[in-house]
Amino acid sequence: MSNQGGTADKYFVPDFMGRKFFCFSLTKDCKGEIVVQTRLQQMKEHALDKLKHVAEAQELQELRVKFLGKKGELTEILRGMGALSAEERPKIGQLVNEVREAIEETIASKQNEIEKRILEAKLAKQTIDVTLPGLPVATGTMHPLTRIIEELEDIFIGLGFEVAEGPEVELDHYNFEMLNLPKDHPARDMQDSFYITEEILLRTQTSPVQARTMLKKEGKTPVKIICPGKVYRRDDDDATHSHQFTQMEGLVVGKNISMSDLKGTLLTFARQMFGEDQQIRLRPSFFPFTEPSVEVDLQCVICHGEGCRVCKQTGWIEILGAGMVHPRVLEMAGYNPQEVSGFAFGMGIERIAMLKYGVEDIRHFYTNDVRFLRQFNRS
């Protein structure tokens, strides 16, 4: 039996009430019980009770040192182990481990609890008003006319068309004469033009691109093009007229191209552009460069054919002009109308845009009011 430098205090063992008893023997108490065992039990109970009420990390740390530290109570008790008999020792050893584990477990769970609470407090502090607006990211928009053109291009590319382009300043020859509109043709009244000289003008339609493309193809078929672009007419600007506007024409030339092909192509376009249940209607008309010529009506996009103010109660809205390419136009462009035929069509992009988006004034497309442009921000 040895007492290795312990203070008298160490011989007091707290009971479960916190009272201390003095013991004479390190291994047996006054009643002859094994003292270490009791001490361990008492210490465990005492430690767990203490830990139960811990709230701060600092305190927890202090208790950890007090109970489990190098100079802690458990270590102190273990020191008394040397006095135990060989058969007592493993028993007590096991008990020590149990006590240690119990205390450690409690400390760990307490630790978690405290950390959790600290985190929660931190998170509460970090909480923001999620209803505040985000940092604005500049979002640009494509001009509605460009959107319509791209949409049309994609539809017709899907149908095997190429996109052809040409100059906006044109020769009278391409703009009119090649399209079967000789100089004194009465139909020239239909389109008052911006002339620069007698022979040079701002194109009034994108049809000269058709003439130029056909000439370039030198009689080869098939020709399958669409020609989007700006055109100019001598009109005063108002809600429905613009001296500059945008057109898209289409041309197909090949063997046995027919009016029914024109109908099918335009129906496909109408359905892709305006919805799968769309219907079109052809009405005879007149254009110098096509024969037969038709005007094409779309089922009214507002009332779906029921009849409304926009379609003047007819259920139909005119959207484009079309026809079978006039034999003289084919001839002038180097094609033999006995061998090939073709169809052509032309539409105003503004008109399509106005119908599709419900824009009421054509001038909006050219004033570029940001409040107008911003509305076309969806893809």
Add this chain to the structure above:
Amino acid sequence: MKVSYQWLKEYVDINDLTPQELAEKLTRSGIEVEGIESLNAGVTGVVIGYVQEREKHPDADRLSVCKVDVGKEELLQIVCGAPNVAQGQKVPVAMIGAVLPGDFKIKKSKLRGVESQGMICSAKELGLNDKLLSKDQQEGILILPEDAELGMDATEYLGLDDHVLELGLTPNRSDCLSMLGVAYEVAAILGREVIFPDTSVEENGDANPLKVDIVATEDCYQYAGRHFTGATIKSAPQWMKNRLMAAGIRPINNVVDVTNYVLLEYGQPLHAFDAKEVADHHIVVRLGQEGEKLTTLDDQERTLDEETLVIADPTKGLAVAGVMGGANSEIVSGTEEIILESAYFTPKTIRRTAKMLGMRTEGCVRWEKGVDQTRVRQAADRAAHLIQKLSGAKVSKGVVDTTVKVVEPVTVSVTLEKINIHLGTDMDASIVADIFSRLQFELDQKEEAGTVLFTVTVPTRRGDITLSEDLIEEVARLFGYDNIPTTLPGGEVIQGSLTREQKLRRMVRNHLIGAGLHETVSYGLLHPDKLAKFSGLQDDRNLRPVPLAMPLSEEHSVLRTNLITSLVGTAMYNKNRQTHDLAFFELGQVFLSEQEQLNELPEERLYLGGLLTGNFISVNWMGVKAPVDFYTVKGLMESLLSRLGINQQSVQYVANSERKGMHPGRTADVQIDGKTVGFLGQLHPQSEKEFDLDETFVFQFDLEELFQYANTFNDYKLLPKYPAITRDFALVVDRSMPVAKLEKLIREASGELLESVTLFDVYMGDRIASDKKSVAYSIVYRHAERTLQDEEIQQITAKVIEALTEAGVELRS
């Protein structure tokens, strides 16, 4: 052309169709009906009455108290306020219970104590188009002819129980500028007969004394004249006046009204002369003399020229042929002897004269499109029939008809095969033959080479049909477009695609939109002064903006040579509407020419322009601010060029203080391999002030040039396996030294192991000399196949330091 539904019934049986149904059928087969107008604007209960007594109102100076007979047992007492009401007049009377336009109901009332059992109506109150009435008929109550039937419904009498179809005729269908022409069309649609007007004439006078000489045989093919004596000029009967008014023509007198009536029936313009003003009954059709004067019916003195076709007698001009008669030979009250002209003038001559004189009469409209020569005589006889009937004139025997040329009907052929190929149909010959017969085309049909050949003799009334395709159109429209199948083009197929340039354009757009810019589209025609304020790209060329010959306004009179002017205009527009943060771009053509008088097309280049002003990131609560500056725009452009795959090393930004309208110290040309492809910078503060803009930055590129350098193929390189080594340098240099020079020095001195040079700080301020700046670079070196050794790096950095020091650069650390 305005077509009275009731009148049309005389020429074709349409009793089973409402005006609306008729309109739909016409529109679907090629004659567009633009509108249907009911002539009755809401009148019921108005009858024709007779003013038996008129007395002054006892208590009101301006009112009359009338006793009116409306064919009933009792006379109605009506108080009338019109000054022109008088005893003995036939007038329209709205009885108690009648309704007038605007849902105006007539009730029994008291006017100044006198009971009134109805209202005597004016033309306006009945909803008549009073612009077509004479002045005295426009004012006060409408006084009707004495022969008006008492008690008759006034709407019937005035022809108001009718609808007018407004035809929107295409230029090729001038045949429908007549009631008969429309009747042919309706007959063809419905498969019915055309009923012709009565052209019988009782030639009860002496021999026709006329003599006609056509001198201008190129312009006048035929001139037929009828002659009348003993005519009484008076008002035409109401039914005729109603029809003229329905067509928008003002009634004048019985003879003039007949010429207009027949014009509407046949589409053949006629003219009547007072024969006693025609010297020797001798009509000469000749060209005018330079400076020849003629006062026309509208009392305007017209100056003719040597190309004007004139109807004259041997001594003087009588009429501008086909355009308007002369005042000297007008049919007036008291005219007894009449010469009636029915002729064929060529469209070309009338179009020219009408344009020269700025006149467009009903006659002109028809002449210009070409009339049907076969109707010259028919119309003359029809008019003679009516003049005889309405004026009591004697018709002289015979028509003096001088014909120098006859427009022959053309024959046009088409095969059944061609029709079916063109239309994508599978019609058989009988369907086609039926359509031609409904059109009343003379048809020869024969089997030939496995198909059927149709040879059609086209009536001269259908001058628009000259080609087989024209016949195909007739078949198509009467067969019905709804009956044509729906197919897609077959045969040879090509792949639909965009060209490289078209794809690149889309990419540029998408890039800038993604970067937050709005795309604009603006006018190509601008004011020359505004255009001149800004620069294009080719300032060294002597470019002249291309002007229009006849602009609508100076605002849109020349073609643009730059996009900046338009963009500045757009910025101003938006700023005036309280939008201050703006970011735009536009892709558009500019038109470049050095010619003063254009004799070849100007060079068109596709430009990209842009404008930014205000904040690039809009105002926000976080206080993040990004006012647009030069480097914002430069960053945008760098990212765009990089997106286009243009090697940054080949791009140079060169200060240019000469750009028109641009800040001399904040503008850079963008050069690729030494070639200027665009510029960017701030607007000149003076320009900003002039256009009331805040600091505004613009860019402008020639996209076609730019696209030449574009390479959108992404070169993949293996990811590096070995670590890089980074060295930072802080350099002190003269403030005026462009950093591009430093980077160039570093790159050249670094050699192949250089991976990147990044400028990460520029400092100008108290801690260094006032004429110096401190510039910091982070330089990364890497070897692709091994880890770099310290010695290697030391060697390289020594070289770099040496090169920099040589260039007068001071190393800070």
